[in-house]
Amino acid sequence: MSKSVLLSLVALAALGGFARAQTTTGVISGTVVDPSGNLVPAAKVSVTNEATGDIRSTQSTSAGDFIFPSLLPATYTVRVEMPGFQTFRSTGNVLTPNGRLALGDLRLALGTVGETVEVAGQAAQVETQSSENSGLLTRDQFSMVPTKGRDLTNMLRLLPGVQMTGDQDALGGATGFGATMGAVSGTRSADQNLT
CATH class of the missing domain: 2.60.40.10 (Immunoglobulins)
Structure with a gap:
C-alpha cells in the first residue's frame, strides 16, 4: 500500500469523527x-x-x-x-x-367508562353426589388421533384430569412391558374402572 493511500485513509477516518459530532x-x-x-x-x-x-x-x-x-x-x-x-x-x-x-x-387522568363488555355463558354442572369423573370423546376427537397406536387407553389422555402411568394394562389389570393406564384425578390406576 502506498504512503499517499495510507494518509488518505487516516484523514478520512479523522474527518469521520468530526462529521459525526x-x-x-x-x-x-x-x-x-x-x-x-x-x-x-x-x-x-x-x-x-x-x-x-x-x-x-x-x-x-x-x-x-x-x-x-x-x-x-x-x-x-x-x-x-x-x-x-x-x-x-x-x-x-x-x-x-x-x-x-x-x-x-x-x-394520565382516569378515563370514564365508555364501553360495556358483556359475557354470557353457563356454569358447568358439578356432580356433588359422587366422586365419579367421566367424560365424552366425540367422533371428531377420536379421528384426530394418529391411526398408528390408536387405542382406548391412549384416548384417555384427551380427558381432563387424566395422566397416563406406566406398567399397568388398562383392560384386565395385567402388568407388562410398555402397558399403560390412566390415573384419574390423582387416584391410583389400579383403583379405577373403565366403561
Missing part, C-alpha cells in the same frame, strides 16, 4: 404515570412533528419510561394513550439541535 438530531424522553404517581407500562406514546406531520410511536417500558432518539429539531406534540385513562396531549415541545428534551412525569 456535527449531528443535529435530539432526544425526547419521559415517564408515564397514573394519577397516584404509579408507573404505567405499555402505554402508546407518539410524537408528531408539528411542521411536517411526521409521527413516531413507541410503548412505555415496564418502568413507564419512553425515549425517542434521533429526532430532527422541531416543535413536537406528545400524545399518550392507554385503555382506562384519558388521552394525554402536550403541544409546543421545542427540540433544539443536539437537544435532550426531558418531559418528566406525564400524568
Whole structure:
C-alpha cells in the first residue's frame, strides 16, 4: 500500500469523527404515570412533528419510561394513550439541535367508562353426589388421533384430569412391558374402572 493511500485513509477516518459530532438530531424522553404517581407500562406514546406531520410511536417500558432518539429539531406534540385513562396531549415541545428534551412525569387522568363488555355463558354442572369423573370423546376427537397406536387407553389422555402411568394394562389389570393406564384425578390406576 502506498504512503499517499495510507494518509488518505487516516484523514478520512479523522474527518469521520468530526462529521459525526456535527449531528443535529435530539432526544425526547419521559415517564408515564397514573394519577397516584404509579408507573404505567405499555402505554402508546407518539410524537408528531408539528411542521411536517411526521409521527413516531413507541410503548412505555415496564418502568413507564419512553425515549425517542434521533429526532430532527422541531416543535413536537406528545400524545399518550392507554385503555382506562384519558388521552394525554402536550403541544409546543421545542427540540433544539443536539437537544435532550426531558418531559418528566406525564400524568394520565382516569378515563370514564365508555364501553360495556358483556359475557354470557353457563356454569358447568358439578356432580356433588359422587366422586365419579367421566367424560365424552366425540367422533371428531377420536379421528384426530394418529391411526398408528390408536387405542382406548391412549384416548384417555384427551380427558381432563387424566395422566397416563406406566406398567399397568388398562383392560384386565395385567402388568407388562410398555402397558399403560390412566390415573384419574390423582387416584391410583389400579383403583379405577373403565366403561
